[in-house]
Amino acid sequence: MKTSLAAALATLGLLMTSPALAQLRLPSLPSLPSLPRPLERAIAPLPDLLPTTTALIDQRLAAVRELLARHGDRIEADPAGAPIRRRELVLVLPDDAALAEAARLGLTVLREEGWPELGLREVVLAVPEAMATAEALQRLRVAQPALQADFNHLYLRSGALTATAGAPPTAAGIVVSGPDRGPRVGLIDGGVDLTHAALRRVKAQAFGCEGERRPSDHGTAVASLLVGQDRRFRGALLAPGTVLYAADVYCDRPDGGAADEVVRALAWMARERVAVVNLSLVGPPNALLARAVAALVQRGHLLVAAVGNDGPAAPPLYPASYAGVVGVTGVGPSRRVLPEAAQGPQVLLAAPGSVLAVAQRGGAYSLARGTSFAAPWVAGLLAADLPAPDVASATAALQRLIASARDLGAPGRDPVYGHGLVAEDLPVPPERLQDRPGR
Secondary structure, three states: OOOOHHHHOOOOOOOOOOOOOOOEOOOOOOOOOOOOOOOOOOOOOOOOOOHHHHHHHHHHHHHHHHHHHHOOOOEEEOOOOOEEEEEEEEEEOOOHHHHHHHHHOOOEEEEEEEEOOOOEEEEEEEOOOOOOHHHHHHHHHHHOOOOEEEEEEEOEOOOOOOOOOOOOOOOOOOOOOOOOOOOEEEEEEOEOOOOOOOOOOOEEEEEOHHHOOOEOHHHHHHHHHHHOEEOOEEOOOOOOOOEEEEEEOOOOOOOOOEHHHHHHHHHHHHHOOOOEEEEOOEEOOOHHHHHHHHHHHHOOOEEEEEOOOOOOOOOOOEOOOOOOOEEEEEEOOOOOEOOOOOOOOOOOEEEEOOOEEEEOOOOOEEEEEOHHHOHHHHHHHHHHHOOOOOHHHHHHHHHHHHHHOEOOOOOOOEOOOEOOEOOOOOOOOHHHHOOOOOO
């Protein structure tokens, strides 16, 4: 091992940042650099980039602007430009004095929820129309300096997709029952199409959306890399009896993926004692999410997260940048890091993240690119080695995986590849699937 685990999991500062995409999914394109910048900033001339690449960068920024423009009744931007639930504030473990101060400011309680598995309780406040959300948060923080209060940030996944063949499946038969004797792995993402040929044999438990099944392309793709298996397709974790715990935090809602929904899914993973959880979603730091992540890490869970695709100079993205989270970057077939991948101390490991065959809802396959699709390779390998949450066992499993990594870049751990590349022998070459595009 090149450095100690303590160094690998060093505490990271909380920096406000604009939201980013967890991935880019493309059929067959060159590496796509992505530029970190505030959402409102115009794109500068980029003579060194292909026009197609510039168009995709435009598309990424435009998608966030469209989200804010089309759903202004549900979503607004925080002062850094990150999407948040409109007129909502989240309080973490508030006392009576904090709630009294909130009432004095005209804030009303929308809902409250406790997660004893995480030692957490949240209260979500509604901000009156006469007051800006950012102003309400600032006034509350000034009046109650010890209070952990924040916006209800949205955590995003998006990108360009290849065409999907077939219609979305019905809800029938989505949850597959059976004895739970194999490894268990968690996925917090969009819904998963478990009727797909690559996922049909997967035993799964689902969470979210009030019991409804809403398969998504992104969730299905990540799940297929995690536990998928077909005649010519395999994911990272294929041990007999493997069970996928899939939490949908989006549910096809424009304001899905909020911080408290992600925390609710993490609490479910804690209740079910799912030791390894994949999160291929990104956003800014958030007080509620930070507490939930810390609680799981302290209880011996391993959270594996994509570091994001805002480029090497971008500020850190979360949850990958929280202390104790296994941040994963992506490399292409040449073992070179994706130019759009984030860099920094949050990068712990690298895995294949380009030209990957993945399942799509409705039965099709497509190609995927981005750190979203590198993370599940790492999560699957760790889940095979960690049957239950335990601090010592989690540390040992991570140490073993780090020790197996192929060193890339500068000798030793570096901010580009972390400790190096794992899972390089696992991805399925896409040419194996070209003769069966609709299955």
